[in-house]
Amino acid sequence: MNLETRLKLLRALHADPSLSQRALARELDISLGKVNYCLRALIEKGWVKAGNFSRSPAKHRYIYQLTPQGIAAKILITRRYLKRKLVERDALLDEIERLKSEVDAAGEKV
Numbered sequence: 001m002n003l004e005t006r007l008k009l010l011r012a013l014h015a016d017p018s019l020s021q022r023a024l025a026r027e028l029d030i031s032l033g034k035v036n037y038c039l040r041a042l043i044e045k046g047w048v049k050a051g052n053f054s055r056s057p058a059k060h061r062y063i064y065q066l067t068p069q070g071i072a073a074k075i076l077i078t079r080r081y082l083k084r085k086l087v088e089r090d091a092l093l094d095e096i097e098r099l100k101s102e103v104d105a106a107g108e109k110v
Contacts (some may be wrong), residue, residue: 001034001037002043003037003077003081004029004081005030005034005038006038006042006077007074007077007078007081008028009024009028009035009038009039010042010047010048010066010070010073010074012024012027012028013034013048013064013066013070014066014074014092017063017064017065017066018061019061019064020061020062021035021036021039024039032074032075036041037100038050039064041068045069045070045073046067046069046070047066047067047069047070047074048065048066048067048068048070049064049065049067050063050064051063051065070106088103
């Protein structure tokens with residue numbers, strides 16, 4: 001599971017622990033199988049705890065709660081992801097400036 005998927009999944013579960021796997025798949029635009037795989041991995045790491053709705057007539061429904069370790073991991077992953085995106089943004093801004101310079105040198109204005 002890549003960093004972006006992990007972060008999106010942790011953020012979605014933090015915002016709404018009652019989201020079904022199907023709803024998570026739609027929200028994150030990934031397959032249901034990948035959601036299932038990722039959730040199992042997060043549960044194995046101890047970052048997410050899955051529990052049944054005790055009074056729900058649909059006993060197969062789960063609530064996915066972030067554990068304290070999951071919340072700490074979400075913060076660290078967010079920090080890493082933000083750092084990476086800032087580097088990408090800076091590189092993109094540099095590329096934009098280079099392209100503008102090339103266009104200006106060719107005598108055309110953007």
